[in-house]
Amino acid sequence: MSKPDLKIYLAAPRGFCAGVDRAIQIVELALEKYGPPVYVRHEIVHNRFVVEGLKAKGAVFVEELDEIPDTEQPVIFSAHGVPKKVPEAAESRNMFYLDATCPLVSKVHKEAQIHHKRGYDIVLIGHKGHPEVVGTMGQLPDGAVTLIETIEDARALQPKNPDNLAWITQTTLSVDDTSDIIGELKQRFPNITGPHKDDICYATTNRQDAVKAISPKVDAVIVVGAPNSSNSKRLREVAEREGCSKAFLLQRASDIDWTRFDGVEALGITAGASAPEVLVEEMIEAFQSRYSVTVEAVTTAEETIAFNLPRELRA
Structure with a gap:
C-alpha cells in the first residue's frame, strides 16, 4: 500500500x-x-x-x-x-x-549588579521558579528585584520610585510577549532604564523567527524539546500564535500520537536550544516510516557564535 x-x-x-x-x-x-x-x-x-x-x-x-x-x-x-x-x-x-553558565545569562547578571549599584529598583521579566530567574534574582539581596511574568503584572506594578526603575529579562522568553510587557512598562514609567542590548538571546530570537516562517505553511508543528525547557515551550506557543492550531512539544519520536496527524499534509519541525539534532533526525525517520516524505529546509538566519571554555579545560 x-x-x-x-x-x-x-x-x-x-x-x-x-x-x-x-x-x-x-x-x-x-x-x-x-x-x-x-x-x-x-x-x-x-x-x-x-x-x-x-x-x-x-x-x-x-x-x-x-x-x-x-x-x-x-x-x-x-x-x-x-x-x-x-x-x-x-x-x-x-x-x-x-x-557552565551561558555567557548571555552572565551578561544579565552583570546588568542587574550594575543597576543595583546605581541605586535602581530592578524589574525582571521572566518565569517564576525557572532556574535562570532564580539565579538572576540571587545575584542581589532579597527584595532588590521584582519579578513580573505578564502584561497584567506590568499594569499592576507599584514601584517605590517610578522614576528610578530598570528592567532586565530572562534570556529565553517569547520575543513578542516580552515586547508587549516592555511597551507597557515604558508607557507607565517613561524614565525606565533598559539594557544596552536585548537580554533575550540571539538563539531564542532566531529560533522563534524560524518558527514564524514555517508555521503559515503547515498543518502541524512539532517542537523537539523537553517540557521543562522554557525556550522550547515558547516555540510551541509561537507556532500557535502564528496560526498553526496543531503545535506539539515532544521529547522523542516515541511520544508521537499518530491520531493527531491524520490528514496532515505539511508538517513543520524545529527543536529547542537544548535538543540535539539526533532527536530531530529520529522524528523525521518516524514520519518516513509512515509517509512518503520530502524535506525542505527553511533558513532565516546563520549562526556562527561560539563561546570560550573555562581556562581549566582549554587545550
Whole structure:
C-alpha cells in the first residue's frame, strides 16, 4: 500500500545554541580530564536525552551542593546560572567548581549588579521558579528585584520610585510577549532604564523567527524539546500564535500520537536550544516510516557564535 505524501518544513536555526553546546562540552571535557564522577548542580541543560547520555559517561546530577560528598572532583554549575550563594558555598567547602553558565545569562547578571549599584529598583521579566530567574534574582539581596511574568503584572506594578526603575529579562522568553510587557512598562514609567542590548538571546530570537516562517505553511508543528525547557515551550506557543492550531512539544519520536496527524499534509519541525539534532533526525525517520516524505529546509538566519571554555579545560 502506498504511503501518503508529507512535506516536512525543517526550521533553521534549530537545536543547540552556543551556550548549550559550551555547557555540554564542559561536562564532557571535565570527565575526560579528571575522570568520573563529575558532579553537576541541576540538569546541565533541560533535555533528558542529553542528561542521560552524560550520566552514562559518569556525570552525577544533584539539585543542591549538600548532596555532594567531600570531594576533589569537579562540580559544575548548569547553563542556567546560579545564585551568588552557590559558588560561595562551594568555596566554603573548598570545592573545585566549573561554571557552565551561558555567557548571555552572565551578561544579565552583570546588568542587574550594575543597576543595583546605581541605586535602581530592578524589574525582571521572566518565569517564576525557572532556574535562570532564580539565579538572576540571587545575584542581589532579597527584595532588590521584582519579578513580573505578564502584561497584567506590568499594569499592576507599584514601584517605590517610578522614576528610578530598570528592567532586565530572562534570556529565553517569547520575543513578542516580552515586547508587549516592555511597551507597557515604558508607557507607565517613561524614565525606565533598559539594557544596552536585548537580554533575550540571539538563539531564542532566531529560533522563534524560524518558527514564524514555517508555521503559515503547515498543518502541524512539532517542537523537539523537553517540557521543562522554557525556550522550547515558547516555540510551541509561537507556532500557535502564528496560526498553526496543531503545535506539539515532544521529547522523542516515541511520544508521537499518530491520531493527531491524520490528514496532515505539511508538517513543520524545529527543536529547542537544548535538543540535539539526533532527536530531530529520529522524528523525521518516524514520519518516513509512515509517509512518503520530502524535506525542505527553511533558513532565516546563520549562526556562527561560539563561546570560550573555562581556562581549566582549554587545550
